[in-house]
Amino acid sequence: MNVLIIRDVRVVDALGEGHGDVVIQDGFFVARGRGLSWPGALVLAGEGRTLLPAFVDLHAHFRDPGFPEKEDLTTGSWAAAHGGFTAVSVMANTDPVCDRPEVAHYILEKARALHLVEIYPVGAVTEGLQGEKLADLQALAPWVWAYSDDGRGVERADLLVEAMRQAVALGKPILSHPEFSGWPHPLAEELMVARDLRLAQATGATLHLQHLSSPHSVELFRQAKAAGVRATAEVTPHHLCLSQEGVGNYSVNPRLPREEARCALVEAFRAGVFDAVATDHAPHTPQDKARGAPGISGMETAFPLLYTRLVREGLISLAELSRHLSLGPARILRLRKGLVRVGFEGDCVLVEEDESFVVDEAFFLSKSKNTPLLGTRLWGKVWATIHRGEVIYLDGLVRGRDYHDHRQVVRAG
Ligand SMILES: [Zn+2]
Incomplete structure (x- = not known):
């Protein structure tokens, strides 16, 4: 015992x-x-x-297989444990892409051998994330909990409808990354959120919207949910806590909000519109970052950032933060986690x-230290x-x- x-x-x-x-x-x-x-x-x-309760991350990039100079499942798991996470959903934009069972199998086997945090792979919606031909969703089904072309939106609506129909039959959600490639604009997010909510309503699919950053798309989501669409949504710590006015134009997708939009996101959070906070942990080497690679190594700073900027400032309670970092995402992943109650x-x-620290490179167990928070x-x-x-x-x-x-x-x- x-x-x-x-x-x-x-x-x-x-x-x-x-x-x-x-x-x-x-x-x-x-x-x-x-x-x-x-x-x-x-x-x-x-x-x-x-x-x-330990945190659950619906959205992280551990870059394994394919980009060990940025991160791998070992260092990603160290970063997760350091950040307070015990369950992590990893995205399919690895090399090779997680569009076939062997890749998901590799991830699960390596995670099992590490025996540190639980890793839940997401399968690709389309082959190679190319948006042209559906991946074999059924073959992936035993190994993945959901499907997403994270990193790109599925731009062809006909493909997405077919993916949603198959996902319904397989009993798994579709995660929508609401962006059009080459158009990093709030309008792009809003259009894709509106489309994906309508398609989920029409097909009966379960839809999870990733990293919402525009108050207008949050409002579309709120209305759809009230109307009975099976949809959930996440927001990232950096979109809730950082703005263009505050840290400048740090390269991240979706781009950081203007201060006014950030305040609207916090208001929506306080009103209980979101189901989860997800980090979109996106490690990059200094060289890739210098070339403009978008993303923040965010898993280890997620809790302290949200705690400092939202809880300590009196904007939300620690219980509300816990709902979004633990119970909400655990429900979406269908885990019996997220509450400190007998039986969980x-x-x-x-x-x-009351312990504070200054974020510096030595703080990170992740291989990558790309964050606008250095020195904070x-x-x-x-x-x-x-x-x-x-x-x-x-x-x-x-x-x-x-x-x-x-x-x-x-x-x-
Ligand atoms: Zn992502």
């Missing part, structure tokens, strides 16, 4: 907050209370710390709300990350890199 007790800790999840001990046994939360004792348990000191998987994160002070440090009762990250140490069994770093009670 494997038991971990986190003692005397503030506990916050989407349903509220409390204080006391939390017990994880054989991978599941089994008790919450005060002064609990469990024979043979390992103990983490929670005093002065806050325990949240024992995935949690311990954060230090953030609060809300992730101290420990726990997956199914196993401590996978503790104060700078990562399981598999710095230790092999968490008994080496966690004391017995």
